[in-house]
Amino acid sequence: xxxxxxIKNPTREGKIFNxxxxxxxxxxxxxxxxxxxxxxxxxxxxxxxYKTKSNENRITILPIPPTRGLIxxxxxxxxxxxxxxxxxxxxxxxxxxxxxxxxKISKFITIEESxxxxxxxxxxxxxSFQSVPLRYRLTDDEVAxxxxxxxxxxxxxxxxxxxxxxxxxxxxxxxIGYVGRISKKDEKLMEESNEIDKSxxxxxxxxxxxxxxxxxxxxxxxKTGIRKVETDVRGKFVQVLDRTDSVPGKNLYLxxxxxxxxxxxxxxxxxxxxxxxxxxxxxxxxxxxxxxNYDPNLFVNGIDHxxxxxxxxxxxxxxxxxxxxxxxxxxxxxxxxxxxxxLEYGVRTPHKRTWCxxxxxxxxxxxxxxxxxxxxxxxxxxxxxxxxxxxVYFYELAHDLGIDRLHSFMTRFGFGKKTxxxxxxxxxxxxxxxxxxxxxxxxxxxxxxxxxxGIGQGFMLATPLQMAVATATLSNRGQLKQPRIVFAIDDVIxxxxxxxxxxxxxxxxxxxxxxxxxxxxxMKAVVHxxxxxxxxxxxxxxxxxxxxTGTAQVRGIPQGQRYDPNNIPKEHRxxxxxxxxxxxxxxxxxxxVIVENGGGGSKTAAPIAKAVLDYYLLKRSxxxxxxxxxxx
Amino acid sequence: xxxxxxxxxxxHLDKPxxxxxxxxxxxxxxxxxxxxxxxxxxxxxQMIHLAIGFGLMIALAQIRVQALIxxxxxxYLGGILLLVLVLLIGETRNGSQRWLxxxxxxxxxxxxxxxxVTWYLAEKPLPPSYGRLFLAAIMIVIPLLxxxxxxxxxxxxxxxxxxxxxxxxxxxxxxxxxxxxxxxxLSAYPIWHSVLHDYQKGRILTLFDPERDPLxxxxxxIQSKTxxxxxxxxxxxxxxxTQSILEFLPERKTDFIFAVYSEExxxxxxxxxxxxxxxxxxxxxxxALQAQDSFGRLLAGSLIxxxxxxxxxxxxxxxxxxxxVGVPLPLISYGGTSLVTLMAGFGFxxxxxxxxxxxxxx
Numbered sequence: 001x002x003x004x005x006x007i008k009n010p011t012r013e014g015k016i017f018n019x020x021x022x023x024x025x026x027x028x029x030x031x032x033x034x035x036x037x038x039x040x041x042x043x044x045x046x047x048x049x050y051k052t053k054s055n056e057n058r059i060t061i062l063p064i065p066p067t068r069g070l071i072x073x074x075x076x077x078x079x080x081x082x083x084x085x086x087x088x089x090x091x092x093x094x095x096x097x098x099x100x101x102x103x104k105i106s107k108f109i110t111i112e113e114s115x116x117x118x119x120x121x122x123x124x125x126x127x128s129f130q131s132v133p134l135r136y137r138l139t140d141d142e143v144a145x146x147x148x149x150x151x152x153x154x155x156x157x158x159x160x161x162x163x164x165x166x167x168x169x170x171x172x173x174x175x176i177g178y179v180g181r182i183s184k185k186d187e188k189l190m191e192e193s194n195e196i197d198k199s200x201x202x203x204x205x206x207x208x209x210x211x212x213x214x215x216x217x218x219x220x221x222x223k224t225g226i227r228k229v230e231t232d233v234r235g236k237f238v239q240v241l242d243r244t245d246s247v248p249g250k251n252l253y254l255x256x257x258x259x260x261x262x263x264x265x266x267x268x269x270x271x272x273x274x275x276x277x278x279x280x281x282x283x284x285x286x287x288x289x290x291x292x293n294y295d296p297n298l299f300v301n302g303i304d305h306x307x308x309x310x311x312x313x314x315x316x317x318x319x320x321x322x323x324x325x326x327x328x329x330x331x332x333x334x335x336x337x338x339x340x341x342x343l344e345y346g347v348r349t350p351h352k353r354t355w356c357x358x359x360x361x362x363x364x365x366x367x368x369x370x371x372x373x374x375x376x377x378x379x380x381x382x383x384x385x386x387x388x389x390x391x392v393y394f395y396e397l398a399h400d401l402g403i404d405r406l407h408s409f410m411t412r413f414g415f416g417k418k419t420x421x422x423x424x425x426x427x428x429x430x431x432x433x434x435x436x437x438x439x440x441x442x443x444x445x446x447x448x449x450x451x452x453x454g455i456g457q458g459f460m461l462a463t464p465l466q467m468a469v470a471t472a473t474l475s476n477r478g479q480l481k482q483p484r485i486v487f488a489i490d491d492v493i494x495x496x497x498x499x500x501x502x503x504x505x506x507x508x509x510x511x512x513x514x515x516x517x518x519x520x521x522x523m524k525a526v527v528h529x530x531x532x533x534x535x536x537x538x539x540x541x542x543x544x545x546x547x548x549t550g551t552a553q554v555r556g557i558p559q560g561q562r563y564d565p566n567n568i569p570k571e572h573r574x575x576x577x578x579x580x581x582x583x584x585x586x587x588x589x590x591x592x593v594i595v596e597n598g599g600g601g602s603k604t605a606a607p608i609a610k611a612v613l614d615y616y617l618l619k620r621s622x623x624x625x626x627x628x629x630x631x632x
Numbered sequence: 633x634x635x636x637x638x639x640x641x642x643x644h645l646d647k648p649x650x651x652x653x654x655x656x657x658x659x660x661x662x663x664x665x666x667x668x669x670x671x672x673x674x675x676x677x678q679m680i681h682l683a684i685g686f687g688l689m690i691a692l693a694q695i696r697v698q699a700l701i702x703x704x705x706x707x708y709l710g711g712i713l714l715l716v717l718v719l720l721i722g723e724t725r726n727g728s729q730r731w732l733x734x735x736x737x738x739x740x741x742x743x744x745x746x747x748x749v750t751w752y753l754a755e756k757p758l759p760p761s762y763g764r765l766f767l768a769a770i771m772i773v774i775p776l777l778x779x780x781x782x783x784x785x786x787x788x789x790x791x792x793x794x795x796x797x798x799x800x801x802x803x804x805x806x807x808x809x810x811x812x813x814x815x816x817x818l819s820a821y822p823i824w825h826s827v828l829h830d831y832q833k834g835r836i837l838t839l840f841d842p843e844r845d846p847l848x849x850x851x852x853x854i855q856s857k858t859x860x861x862x863x864x865x866x867x868x869x870x871x872x873x874t875q876s877i878l879e880f881l882p883e884r885k886t887d888f889i890f891a892v893y894s895e896e897x898x899x900x901x902x903x904x905x906x907x908x909x910x911x912x913x914x915x916x917x918x919x920a921l922q923a924q925d926s927f928g929r930l931l932a933g934s935l936i937x938x939x940x941x942x943x944x945x946x947x948x949x950x951x952x953x954x955x956x957v958g959v960p961l962p963l964i965s966y967g968g969t970s971l972v973t974l975m976a977g978f979g980f981x982x983x984x985x986x987x988x989x990x991x992x993x994x
């Protein structure tokens with residue numbers, strides 16, 4: 001080491017080196033300060049941003065679905081409830097061999113092909129550590145069997161959730177409706193809706209699809225709660241951070257008397273028919289029947305193809321709510337209203353008589369508008385014409401009134417307009433006018449069309465609900481109340497019962513108040529009169545009531561031919577109508593009945609209407625809901 | 633004579649440096665305990681790594697570095713041979729061919745390269761002539777290419793810098809240094825298009841825009857920045873780092889442990905850590921300044937600067953300033969290989985300091 005090279009200069013080398021080390025030390029300091037600056041930027045300046053990101057990473061917000069409100073009838077009978085339902089679910093991460101496990105499970109729990117395909121589909125869409133349902137609605141038996149074997153199945157669990165259940169089955173289905181699983185279409189509708197907040201449905205399985213369940217969806221659904229949960233990178237649950245409880249849906253109390261509803265549905269049997277019963281002074285719907293009915297429970301967890309097809313393709317069309325969507329020619333049930341129009345416009349006096357030879361002919365025309373009675377009724381005043389349902393009287397009256405006055409008068413009773421009942425899907429019927437015909441058919445109105453409108457044929461259409469509302473309005477002497485199925489909405493959290501007040505939609509004031517009595521008198525004679533078309537049904541009746549028969553032609557009868565109900569297939573037979581109310585003053589119930597292809601109104605529909613009146617007025621004491629204990 | 637407690641060393645160990653390393657490895661175990669979700673097995677294994685590392689350091693500190701000089705070229709050549717063998721018959725793990733019979737020959741080169749360059753340059757007067765400089769550069773480039781080919785960008789980078797630090801400390805002219813930097817800047821374009829692998833390009837591109845591939849290459853950087861940033865000024869607290877406990881942060885026990893540290897201990901903790909590192913680095917440089925001959929000072933200087941490169945590259949990469957290259961955080965990241973290599977380096981540095989010969993002793 002001591003031997004020095006000629007040019008090696010340790011002092012100079014040391015100096016250069018020291019120089020370089022100090023420069024390197026300074027550079028190092030600068031770089032370390034860069035790190036400090038970077039950390040300061042991330043941890044102090046952008047702290048909030050990264051804190052949010054970190055929270056978004058770890059916090060999952062899980063919805064707590066609310067319990068759907070219950071539905072009770074006016075007497076507190078439970079119509080729609082929520083029942084615990086078990087589903088069998090797999091957590092794929094915890095199952096060693098999925099196929100083998102399913103095979104083992106299927107030894108004591110039925111797993112159908114459709115369950116498997118649904119399972120496979122959901123398996124692909126799920127997030128990690130999310131359980132995938134294999135079977136819904138396990139029977140009590142299956143639950144018991146699986147519970148015993150549970151220890152053998154790692155990652156398979158029974159999940160308990162609330163499922164809508166309609167304990168009365170098909171009874172009242174067309175009014176109550178049903179809920180079903182939320183579909184893609186529902187989601188789209190929710191997005192477009194201003195009323196329904198889609199985020200409130202995060203954890204919900206069901207949404208009202210029809211009837212009250214759909215109309216009162218917002219009230220029934222309740223408010224979804226939130227559970228803030230900490231999860232790891234795989235979505236695995238770690239701990240609950242925060243919780244906001246859900247607010248259960250409000251309960252509905254109905255005006256419907258479910259016993260009356262049930263009675264009517266049983267009464268109608270196999271018929272395709274509709275019955276609407278209304279309390280005239282309030283518009284409260286006591287019963288809304290459409291037959292055939294169907295079991296709403298089928299739809300709750302998704303109806304299988306076979307059942308759906310058998311309902312949808314049935315010629316009886318049970319899925320159609322005839323009470324609000326069935327539009328039929330009202331037939332002779334309109335005569336009372338046309339008669340009233342005659343009085344109001346001064347075209348007829350109560351006692352002015354018309355000669356009925358069995359047909360009516362417009363001046364200068366050959367066409368004969370036939371009366372249902374071949375020989376004619378002879379001399380008819382308003383009372384007799386309603387009692388006996390004389391067609392010729394009303395042909396002539398309609399002609400004298402003209403379509404414009406007829407249209408404007410009938411419209412005041414709600415014909416041609418939706419009643420605004422609180423279930424969706426209602427149809428408005430049709431009250432034709434010149435303007436309508438020009439618009440719809442591009443053709444002028446012909447006088448002959450006015451003539452047949454006078455007996456509720458031709459273009460005119462009405463739903464059973466409209467007929468019930470118009471009849472109730474008549475019994476009210478002009479007070480038109482909007483029909484309502486729901487009586488009260490019960491907020492179980494605030495313990496507040498909000499009653500739905502009846503809505504006065506229209507008040508018909510006639511020039512003379514006693515015009516009402518003339519027409520109602522005629523309707524009374526329909527059942528109580530010596531020649532009344534439905535006199536048979538009122539025999540030995542302990543109370544007095546008013547009614548009107550009607551027959552809606554399904555097929556036109558060619559000139560010169562006769563209608564013979566026994567000679568034609570049932571689906572070509574006339575629809576039978578009957579409207580009625582009782583008692584005569586301050587009516588407590590107004591009812592409309594239609595039996596499709598039932599033939600004549602007096603024979604088929606009138607006895608049903610009378611049975612409804614009897615049941616309601618004699619068997620059910622008039623109940624005042626407000627006095628009921630709603631905890632029932 | 634060396635076991636004088638009043639002096640700064642005993643058993644040829646430098647006490648200040650030893651203190652710094654103890655502090656660092658203790659802190660490392662504390663962070664690792666959290667990063668490993670309180671897995672004590674892992675802590676025990678890391679303690680074994682540390683024991684081996686410290687043992688090796690103590691052993692190497694006993695050897696006078698100048699005594700190694702005759703061995704240097706042979707170790708270097710043997711290392712090159714092993715690197716060639718790795719490329720021919722090495723094991724492939726995670727897509728790169730780095731292993732030969734269970735160890736990484738590139739680790740040897742972490743000393744072999746700076747020692748070789750030091751040996752070669754220190755032989756003749758400094759600063760070196762251009763001719764010697766050229767040969768020295770070749771000594772660096774050959775292992776660099778062999779390692780980059782594996783590919784192991786992190787190690788290649790560390791080895792290249794250890795060699796270059798020798799050149800820099802040897803006193804090559806600044807004009808030359810800046811000239812080379814300019815040249816490298818100009819060659820960036822062809823390197824980008826012909827040398828870099830797609831995944832390496834991806835890492836660099838993702839660095840500038842992590843959202844480019846949020847679930848792939850960008851995921852590491854996004855999660856790491858989120859962890860650091862959400863730690864804030866004083867951190868979420870030890871064992872409370874949600875990014876790490878809930879496993880959003882990948883590689884949290886190894887290369888990204890700095891993110892766990894910053895998340896749980898915040899900027900305050902980071903400053904403490906940087907303080908310890910700064911202390912070790914300064915002490916290392918002081919030792920280099922105190923060295924008596926060119927071989928000792930160049931070796932100590934380049935090893936301590938390489939240690940700094942570890943720290944800077946790791947922190948810069950974890951905080952999103954540099955692309956993700958596999959460089960661990962010295963003495964904090966879990967893992968035996970890099971730890972043992974680093975501790976060996978400190979053994980050499982200590983030896984440089986504690987085997988000095990004073991005039992009075994001669």
